[in-house]
Amino acid sequence: MRILVINPALLRLNSLGADEQDRLACVERLRVLDHVDGVHLLTGIMPYQTRADVEAFYITRGLHPDQFTLIDVPAPRFDSARIQAMLRSPAALDGMAWEYGQPAVIRCVDDAIRTYQPSLVWCHGSYLAFAAAQAKSRGLPVVIRSVNYEPLQLFAENDTSLISRVKHIAKQRVEKLAVQTGILAAITPDEKAIYQRLAPSARVKLLPLQSLPAVLRSARKAYIRTPIKLFFMGASYNVAHNRAAVRFIVEQVIPGLRQAAAGEFETHILGAKVPDDLRAFAAADVIFPGYVPDLDAYLEDMDIALVPWIAGVGMQQKVFEPLCRAFPTVTHPRALAGYAFTSGDHVLTADDAVGYVDHLLALCEPALRERLSARAAEQAAALFSPAALDAHVRDILTTATQHHP
Template sequence: MKILVITPKFPLPDSGACEKDRMSGILTLKRLGFEVRVLAKYFAFQDKNQIDEWGRKHGIAVTLVEYRFKKKAADQSFIKHTNPFHWDGAANEYSDSVIQNAAEELAEVWKPELVWFDYTYLWPLYKIFKSRNIRIVTRSINFEPVHFLQEDGISLRNLAKFFPKVLSEIITVIKSEAVLAITPNEEKIYRILGSRHTSTLPLRGLASVVESEWIPRDSRPLHVFFMGASYNVHHNRKAAELILKKIAPEVERRAPGDFIFHIMGSKLPEEFASYVVGNVRYDGYVPDLHAHLRTMDVALVPSLLGAGMQQKIFEPITLGIPTIVSERGLAGYPFFNGKQVLTCHSTTDFVENVLRMKDYDLRKKLSIEAKETSAALFSTQKIDSIILDALK
């Protein structure tokens, strides 16, 4: 079967969770024996030659469309503001003639039998393929309306943006033969909206993490870490702030010298620098993440905001690193307090659970249970079966 993958930005470099997920998805379809082609936008900072070389290496043709920032003419602006189908700004970009023409040409010349869309806001391209009776499968990275309000906050302006994003999700459900949610909680939403076929497809890059090895150590001090890809992201910044200002100081007060806290990821705000003292280290961007994680003992992941499946939560769990996490961040996946993880609802919970991790037997138990559950949920075989079922 010929499958055209349409993805917002070509996932090279694949440094973030979304990029890893989309890259793994493309390569999985190829490995499963499908003839795959990709249509994607690219940004000025990306190396087109590197993308072309990637395509030759994997035997996957890639059609690239330059990402364009442009001012709309007055009549276009009027149409956008009077037509609710143009009110979702992310979706409206895919009404642009350049990406529309590229998709039209691939539909006419390459003639895919199925189109796989990464992200629900690409729906303005659906009509090109529906008019030719080509099946559509959409992979949702999060239920965008909820994620948007959690990241940007509730205000009259943001509520005005919220409802067009709900409309985008409804269109996706109506036009897609299958919608693959990223969490069990979001799968329930798509079922309520009436999706003909929906299931939960976890972060596809976790399949390779399942096969990695991490062994708990019986040592002191214990190294506790939080990893956010970038602290330009609001929910990462809020989590780091909680650790630096509240959790780490209180743990040090109650158990001096027993724990060292590590903050990983780029662009930590300068205003946090004064808190990186004593029992706190800022590791910054870590090139070889898994090698670095082998020197860690506990993952600490406050999840205060954001929807979807957060890799900073599930990668440590999948590796078997004892993890302390906000219960909301588990998003319906079957990891339970005291069995595979320790869950929290408050700053006090986080402090108490960090102190509990001094128990080596507890850390071993959590590690073993987390690895076993992750293998059942995120293995290559499991992810392959979810994808193949959606493509039927």
């Protein structure tokens, strides 16, 4: 089997988000699977990046220059081509979808199919629905890997304006086009159910974040010390729900901890570019270390992951990475997104600040921390091991090829 992978451009080559890590891990996994004879990557270049820098990045990732093709993706415009596409499908109203659906990009997809002669096309992101549909029109089986159900993202950020409602409708059409075009690989059980309701006859599979096997760890021994060190890590504080989570921690959880157990806890908010209004809460027991170059070493000195979920969709790496690293974790029930982590066994969940504080006070007991760590490590390994993810991908590829007309 020869696979053409179509990926969006990476935004920052030196600081990859969870979605971007997932894209690269997907390419690496496909390349080493049995019965895959070759993988070719078609991906974009951002306007502020040089072709030489992007080429060097992929070469350092183990790809030979003849194993990837870089294309310039023009900024989407409201031109005649887009208006005609919108008349055929309202999905073209969505800017992200049209960026990779405009004629210049579709020609590149056709060129790659003609040159590489794949037996299957794998598109990363449901907003690549137009590229996926083009591959299908060329008689190829298609897999669309969804990283979140896009229509929920707008309302997850509490944006209910008229413009956002119009965008919501457009994104719904994109998602429906994606799920009807090929095998849809959803990132969480909750989103798998959403896609299945959207198109009951569609073939929807589950595929967790593929970067998680790299952070699986064995059970942790609990330190007996004061203060107990809590941590929260957000990939980007440009994202509203990460800022909201930090605000919830500093304005509601930490005051509760100080009142109930002064001096017993120290909270670390990891990540660069935390807004100044949040950094103003820095104190002896609230640490903002900024960008952490050696994350493994820094986390080795932590005790508990504090991951409040305020909003967001998809599979939040800030929730699942601590579980994979076997940290006792306190989060919101919805943050688990349908994955089989049970509160009180593998993780502790809370709905409000009082619940978070109560759980953290209970975790002062080292035996409870060690039990949660062991159970989280066991469950994470069962769900996200390399073998488990390989099995998901094999099932997706088999389904795509067997059910292709």
